[in-house]
Amino acid sequence: PYPLDVEAVRADFPILQRKVGGDVTAPGEGEGDTKPLVYLDNAATSHTPDQVVDTIADYYRSYNSNVHRGIHQLSQEASTAYEHAHDRVAEFIGAEGREEVVFTKNTTEAENLVAYAWGLNELGPEDNVVLTEMEHHASLVTWQQIGKKTGADVRFIRVDDDGRLDMDHARDLVDDDTAMANVVHVSNTLGTVNPVAELADLVHDHDGLVFVDGAQSVPHMPVDVQAIDADFFAFSGHKMCGPTGIGVLYGKQHLLEEMQPYLYGGEMIRTVTYEDSEWEDLPWKFEAGTPVIAQGIALHAAIDYLEDLGMENVHAHEQLLAEYAYDRLTEYDDVNIYGPPGDDRAGLVAFNVDGVHAHDLSSILNDHGVAVRAGDHCTQPLHDKLDIAASARASFYVYNTREEIDELVEAVDDARQLFA
Ligand SMILES: Cc1ncc(COP(=O)(O)O)c(CN[C@@H]2CONC2=O)c1O
Numbered sequence: 050p051y052p053l054d055v056e057a058v059r060a061d062f063p064i065l066q067r068k069v070g071g072d073v074t075a076p077g078e079g080e081g082d083t084k085p086l087v088y089l090d091n092a093a094t095s096h097t098p099d100q101v102v103d104t105i106a107d108y109y110r111s112y113n114s115n116v117h118r119g120i121h122q123l124s125q126e127a128s129t130a131y132e133h134a135h136d137r138v139a140e141f142i143g144a145e146g147r148e149e150v151v152f153t154k155n156t157t158e159a160e161n162l163v164a165y166a167w168g169l170n171e172l173g174p175e176d177n178v179v180l181t182e183m184e185h186h187a188s189l190v191t192w193q194q195i196g197k198k199t200g201a202d203v204r205f206i207r208v209d210d211d212g213r214l215d216m217d218h219a220r221d222l223v224d225d226d227t228a229m230a231n232v233v234h235v236s237n238t239l240g241t242v243n244p245v246a247e248l249a250d251l252v253h254d255h256d257g258l259v260f261v262d263g264a265q266s267v268p269h270m271p272v273d274v275q276a277i278d279a280d281f282f283a284f285s286g287h288k289m290c291g292p293t294g295i296g297v298l299y300g301k302q303h304l305l306e307e308m309q310p311y312l313y314g315g316e317m318i319r320t321v322t323y324e325d326s327e328w329e330d331l332p333w334k335f336e337a338g339t340p341v342i343a344q345g346i347a348l349h350a351a352i353d354y355l356e357d358l359g360m361e362n363v364h365a366h367e368q369l370l371a372e373y374a375y376d377r378l379t380e381y382d383d384v385n386i387y388g389p390p391g392d393d394r395a396g397l398v399a400f401n402v403d404g405v406h407a408h409d410l411s412s413i414l415n416d417h418g419v420a421v422r423a424g425d426h427c428t429q430p431l432h433d434k435l436d437i438a439a440s441a442r443a444s445f446y447v448y449n450t451r452e453e454i455d456e457l458v459e460a461v462d463d464a465r466q467l468f469a
Pocket residue numbers: 092093094155156157158185187188233235236237262264265285296422426427
């Protein structure tokens with residue numbers, strides 16, 4: 050049987066009934082919006098099912114309160130839900146427990162948390178930090194700048210011509226001075242799924258730490274951070290049926306225990322005197338101030354939603370779509386797709402059409418009601434390496450269909466004719 054009942058899934062996302070393609074008016078459908086929305090920009094952000102929206106509404110309507118054990122009942126209810134959300138995330142990614150799950154605003158903040166709370170204190174001129182050429186700016190810029198501040202040497206593992214990591218080059222770059230490797234699990238531009246467990250083995254053999262950027266893997270496939278043996282792992286709720294404003298930093302407990310916080314204030318302290326302060330237990334030590342309460346509780350609901358579908362089924366569904374999109378787009382010899390073949394990539398395809406700038410292409414696709422991303426997808430150095438200014442990217446999720454990919458291809462063909 051097909052891995053997902055896509056029509057049943059689509060019924061959970063009212064936004065998919067939107068019509069678009071008219072003049073942009075105030076939010077929501079305006080006159081002239083006549084084209085059915087074909088939403089293929091899920092690597093940027095996913096949509097939010099009713100089950101998650103209802104969870105957020107229910108929180109604000111019936112137990113909104115500040116957390117961390119106020120005495121009154123609402124605070125108890127909100128605190129319990131917020132803490133259980135940490136437990137649910139830990140279970141979902143295979144962490145030991147809530148002590149290893151810090152809620153952040155997004156993946157970017159998770160990278161910065163480790164860069165400031167660990168990198169600035171641990172790195173020096175004798176160290177090196179190993180990245181890959183396909184890193185997203187969230188890790189690339191962060192660790193590049195930490196390298197400048199600390200004197201650590203920042204190195205980049207080469208990406209070969211079919212968009213895969215050059216593991217021979219990785220073995221050359223990683224040495225006994227490698228303090229950390231930062232590797233994206235799934236490239237948001239190439240669709241490449243990197244061998245993160247193999248990389249972790251290599252780096253651990255040299256006593257280095259491994260930080261995996263899982264923004265494009267956790268929403269789309271089963272992930273077990275202990276099987277990978279990642280020391281740090283980050284992802285965002287808005288890419289996995291959750292709201293914006295919630296991300297997760299996973300960290301091995303002993304590492305988080307050793308790290309000093311880099312954001313100070315309420316909630317993260319146990320005792321404060323005029324002279325000094327003591328920190329709260331994990332993970333609260335890294336969650337200063339009033340946290341992202343509704344968003345954290347909504348992430349719990351998003352995980353429940355995805356687990357009801359089954360992450361293996363989500364992954365299988367997306368692999369079928371990726372292969373179909375790859376096969377259909379490569380029917381045209383003036384369409385260039387970046388990254389590995391269709392049967393060896395995650396659910397996204399970045400491409401260009403000869404003679405058509407990606408922005409013009411995405412604009413024509415929008416006229417057809419098809420939403421894709423155009424630009425460098427926060428991987429500018431990778432685009433420079435590919436010698437392209439920008440690319441268009443179609444990215445899939447649980448509610449997309451083969452028919453929507455046919456719509457994409459029809460719109461691309463239309464653009465080809467227009468600009469040919
Ligand atoms: C691989 C990867 N890492 C980190 C991030 C940063 O996530 P936050 O923005 O939630 O911190 C993204 C977001 N993806 C970008 C966002 O828009 N389009 C993209 O491909 C990503 O794809």
